[in-house]
Amino acid sequence: MEDELPGGYWDAAGQLHRTFELSPLTGYDEELLAGVDGAALVSTVLSRCVRRLGTISPVPAEVAEDLLVADRLYLLLRLRRATFGDAVNASLICPWPECGRRISLAFSVDDVPVVRSASPAATYTVALGDPCVGEAEFRLPTGADQEALADEVDRNEARALTGLLTRCLLRLGTVHSPASEQITALPSATRAEIERRMHDVAPRVEQTLETTCPECGRALIAPFDIHRFLFGDLRTDARLLYQEVHYLAFHYHWSERDVLDMPRDRRRVYIDAIAETIGAMNDGT
Ligand SMILES: [Zn+2]
Known part of the structure; x- marks a missing residue:
């Protein structure tokens, strides 16, 4: 399955890589992700699961790290769909004070709104109102x-915001790589x-979804934290994962690593x- 990033990755030679192919999480990735919440792990897992990005294959972890924030979220969403399917269930409290009831929402991964870059570029410039500075050039986080x-x-x-601007601002007027004091x-x-x-x-x-409360019928905006959803699913399933490993290793004599x-x-x-075979044996067929 080929898909396209909302933004895209610019390599050092100035070439844009935007299409990608993904393989679902393996048990090993699930184990890796379920253990720690770290952003660094996201890069490791993305580099393992994104099989191709434009003409880059395999995708090194450093490239996964240098992907735009939205592109990484998009890949995590696609990874979630490839691994767990597209149905998402969320439980939350209706924010309307007169209601305040616990509600569960069901939606599809494809309902998550994605805004794609109309004209992707490695860097952008902005003309500033202040004539002393003129214009600024930046890259995206x-x-x-x-x-x-x-x-x-x-x-x-x-x-942190100043730190982000310091990293992303490439030029301020005639000053290249402005220091944080200048910002x-x-x-x-x-x-x-x-x-x-x-x-x-x-x-x-x-990372929000507009929906209506099934209890009071009023419109609400539900927060949808993509990291937490993916990691939450993985945590819930961590015990099940080991049961499956045990079951398959026991019946097929495969190693834990193979499974x-x-x-x-x-x-x-x-x-x-296995279940069918066991069922058939029990039925005497
Ligand atoms: Zn409500």
């Missing part, structure tokens, strides 16, 4: 930026202009085959 700033986001969000010194209106333009040209995978290298669908096919 990547997984590597997120990983580098993850701790700072928890400690001080404003400083902190920018008037807030100028900074807002840069941030707005960044937002406008970036591809997006929305973990299979995607979930293949494991299920073998488990069904």
Whole structure:
């Protein structure tokens, strides 16, 4: 199955890689992801599961790290669909105070709104209102930026934002790679202009869904944290994974490693085959 990233990856030679092929998570990936929440693991798993990106194959972890934030989310969504199917169930409290009831929502992975880049580019420029600065040139934030700033986001969000601008701003007027002091010194209106333009040209995978409460019928916006959904599914299934490994190793005499290298669908096919055989033996057929 071939698909296209909402943004795309620009290699060092200036070539855009946008189409990709994916293979579902194997038991080994499930085990890896279920253990830790780290953003770094996302790069490892993406490099294992994205079989091809444009003309890049295999995809090194450093390339997975340098993918745009939205492209990584999109790949995680596709990976979730390839591994667990497209149905998503979420349980939440209706935010309307008069209702406040616990509701469960069912939707499809394909309902998650994706905004694709109309004109993908390696860098963008923005003309600023301040004539002293003129214009700014920037690139869009990547997984590597997120990983580098993850701790700072928890400690001080404003400083993390300055850190992000420092990493992504390539030029401010005639100054190349401006230092964080120069960015902190920018008037807030100028900074807002840069941030707005960044937002406008970036591809997006929305992490909210507009829906209606089945209890009170009112419109609500449900948060949909893609990482948490994928990792949540994996955690719930971690115990089941080991039961499946045990079951297949026991019946087929395969090693744990062999079983973990299979995607979930293949494991299920073998488990069904064993169940059928056992059923047939019990029926005497
Ligand atoms: Zn409600």
